[in-house]
Amino acid sequence: MEALVLDLTVPAAKETALLELSKKRESFPELAPYLWHSFGTMAALLQEIVSIYPMLQPPSLTAHASNRVCNALALLQCVASHPETRSLFLQAHIPLFLYPFLNTISKTRPFEYLRLTSLGVIGALVKVDDTEVINFLLSTEIIPLCLRTMETGSELSKTVATFIVQKILLDGVGLSYICATAERFFAVGAVLSSMVAGLAEQPSVRLLKHIIRCYLRLSDNPRAREALRQCLPDLLRNPQFTACLKDDLTTRRWLAQLLVNVGHLADAAALATDVVGPTPPVQTPA
Amino acid sequence: PAAAAAAAAEGKPAPPAPGPMIDPNIIANLHNYIIINPQLAIVGERLQLKRLVPMAVDRAIVEIISPVVDRSVTIACMTTQELVLKDHALEPDADALRKSAHLMVTGLAQSLALVTAKEPLRIAVANNLRALLSNQLDANTLEQVVAMLVADNLDLCCQVIEKAAGERAQREIDERLQGAYAARVRAKAAGQPFADTALLGGRFPGALPEALRPRPGQLTPQQQRVYEDFARIPRTAAAAQQSAGQPRPAGGLGQGEGGEAGVPPAGVPPGAGLPGPGPAGPGGEVDQQAAAAAASAAGLAPPQPQPDLRSRFIS
Numbered sequence: 001m002e003a004l005v006l007d008l009t010v011p012a013a014k015e016t017a018l019l020e021l022s023k024k025r026e027s028f029p030e031l032a033p034y035l036w037h038s039f040g041t042m043a044a045l046l047q048e049i050v051s052i053y054p055m056l057q058p059p060s061l062t063a064h065a066s067n068r069v070c071n072a073l074a075l076l077q078c079v080a081s082h083p084e085t086r087s088l089f090l091q092a093h094i095p096l097f098l099y100p101f102l103n104t105i106s107k108t109r110p111f112e113y114l115r116l117t118s119l120g121v122i123g124a125l126v127k128v129d130d131t132e133v134i135n136f137l138l139s140t141e142i143i144p145l146c147l148r149t150m151e152t153g154s155e156l157s158k159t160v161a162t163f164i165v166q167k168i169l170l171d172g173v174g175l176s177y178i179c180a181t182a183e184r185f186f187a188v189g190a191v192l193s194s195m196v197a198g199l200a201e202q203p204s205v206r207l208l209k210h211i212i213r214c215y216l217r218l219s220d221n222p223r224a225r226e227a228l229r230q231c232l233p234d235l236l237r238n239p240q241f242t243a244c245l246k247d248d249l250t251t252r253r254w255l256a257q258l259l260v261n262v263g264h265l266a267d268a269a270a271l272a273t274d275v276v277g278p279t280p281p282v283q284t285p286a
Numbered sequence: 287p288a289a290a291a292a293a294a295a296e297g298k299p300a301p302p303a304p305g306p307m308i309d310p311n312i313i314a315n316l317h318n319y320i321i322i323n324p325q326l327a328i329v330g331e332r333l334q335l336k337r338l339v340p341m342a343v344d345r346a347i348v349e350i351i352s353p354v355v356d357r358s359v360t361i362a363c364m365t366t367q368e369l370v371l372k373d374h375a376l377e378p379d380a381d382a383l384r385k386s387a388h389l390m391v392t393g394l395a396q397s398l399a400l401v402t403a404k405e406p407l408r409i410a411v412a413n414n415l416r417a418l419l420s421n422q423l424d425a426n427t428l429e430q431v432v433a434m435l436v437a438d439n440l441d442l443c444c445q446v447i448e449k450a451a452g453e454r455a456q457r458e459i460d461e462r463l464q465g466a467y468a469a470r471v472r473a474k475a476a477g478q479p480f481a482d483t484a485l486l487g488g489r490f491p492g493a494l495p496e497a498l499r500p501r502p503g504q505l506t507p508q509q510q511r512v513y514e515d516f517a518r519i520p521r522t523a524a525a526a527q528q529s530a531g532q533p534r535p536a537g538g539l540g541q542g543e544g545g546e547a548g549v550p551p552a553g554v555p556p557g558a559g560l561p562g563p564g565p566a567g568p569g570g571e572v573d574q575q576a577a578a579a580a581a582s583a584a585g586l587a588p589p590q591p592q593p594d595l596r597s598r599f600i601s
Binding site: 002003005006009010011015030033034036037038039040042043044046047050051052053054055056057058060062064065068069084088091092093094096097100141143144184187 | 361364365368369372373390393394397398400402404405489490491493494495497498500505508509511512513515516519520521522523525526527529530531599
């Protein structure tokens with residue numbers, strides 16, 4: 001593996017090394033610190049990222065170039081996931097170099113794949129429930145970028161973007177941030193609601209699950225709970241629409257709890273009988 | 287100025303700026319670089335394009351330049367500072383550190399500035415031209431003239447912003463690295479080997495295998511080359527295409543990049559409750575135009591950009 005890591009800094013050998021390392025990344029537990037601490041490897045990976053910027057607008061990204069940069073992103077995800085390199089990765093602000101990818105709107109596969117893989121790097125960061133990560137992300141424009149993907153992305157990209165917003169909301173700092181102004185809350189609420197409407201046409205249980213978890217978490221904030229009494233999509237109280245959750249007890253209970261929190265007790269009872277009272281709202285520091 | 291003073295105090299001239307060749311007086315000489323298509327020669331005389339186009343370009347640059355350069359430079363400096371100090375923890379020569387830092391920060395700041403500014407510039411130049419020309423042309427002609435002028439002069443605007451970003455980034459990184467330069471100068475004056483102990487004290491890099499471990503002393507040519515490549519980052523789609531290389535032929539009768547098709551997206555976090563390793567990446571058979579055609583056949587309208595969304599979250 002050392003030879004492959006060294007090859008990342010040799011232009012002629014780089015492409016093969018990117019491919020081989022990204023294929024084998026799961027089998028080398030120390031790959032992330034090797035990538036980070038060896039000379040020039042992170043610099044070489046960043047060059048891969050910025051080298052395709054000129055293909056973003058007007059959209060001209062080829063499948064080949066997309067594959068190549070996605071292999072580099074896979075290695076960055078490795079660095080983002082590893083406990084010994086995550087902080088260093090954030091401190092160097094490397095996630096910000098992926099934001100131009102999330103800002104693209106082309107629907108072609110090379111672009112979908114690029115956005116999905118970039119979201120995966122952010123997803124790997126938020127997966128660990130680390131307030132440092134949430135604080136970092138909130139200091140950047142990740143939420144509007146996720147909301148855009150949630151509106152316009154493929155089902156899989158929507159799911160990963162919703163997962164990222166969910167993880168941000170589950171952190172106390174993230175919940176306060178999103179509920180700090182009516183504008184922010186309604187921006188998130190509008191996108192969640194339009195995704196629910198979209199699911200009526202093209203169902204996806206995994207996406208619905210993350211949407212419900214986002215709503216439930218929003219309902220922990222007192223002001224958001226009040227607002228959701230008005231603006232929670234009616235579809236979430238429609239037994240036909242939620243029938244797809246019959247085998248998913250966890251999500252059904254989340255939905256029942258959400259409905260109890262915003263006052264739809266009868267609808268909640270039809271989903272789960274053991275959810276009896278609202279959860280205590282999360283008091284946000286003034 | 288502080289950085290320049292520091293460099294002077296160390297008795298070393300700052301190395302020349304890397305990056306694309308740009309006229310140092312590009313903003314003052316803007317009118318010399320404006321392109322007016324010969325097709326517009328006759329109408330151009332009447333419209334005073336030679337006077338109005340530089341005005342529109344200049345206004346567009348002024349509208350866009352400052353937030354873009356601020357953001358690009360800040361990010362590029364934070365990234366460069368962390369990576370360059372880590373990579374040069376055993377580098378005794380302040381000039382070598384400075385050279386790598388300048389190469390990297392310039393390449394990153396210019397790339398970020400270009401990718402961020404290009405579309406806003408396109409829109410701003412067009413809007414300014416419309417405002418200056420609208421009462422002299424009918425709507426149809428106006429749009430044609432504006433489109434031609436924008437297409438011919440957008441790159442000039444981009445170059446101005448890239449140049450500003452690169453220069454600011456070099457000044458800022460020098461300020462951030464002043465202490466690191468000085469520490470190397472001190473060690474040299476005292477005849478001691480240099481080691482940035484704050485960066486070398488953890489489990490890594492010590493736990494790296496021999497081949498990857500940092501070695502005391504100066505960089506090898508191959509190591510220098512990694513940083514020099516920051517001056518070769520493509521800035522056009524054609525150059526980027528070339529730099530990404532051609533698809534390698536798969537073995538046997540395979541076509542295209544079939545060999546690379548199976549890498550799953552790095553993406554999907556297991557915690558997202560998604561099944562399996564995610565979908566396969568785009569295969570060698572992916573044809574962009576076909577995919578676009580399929581999307582449009584499926585009735586997928588192009589998504590509308592939402593400029594206001596960002597402002598709700600970024601103060």
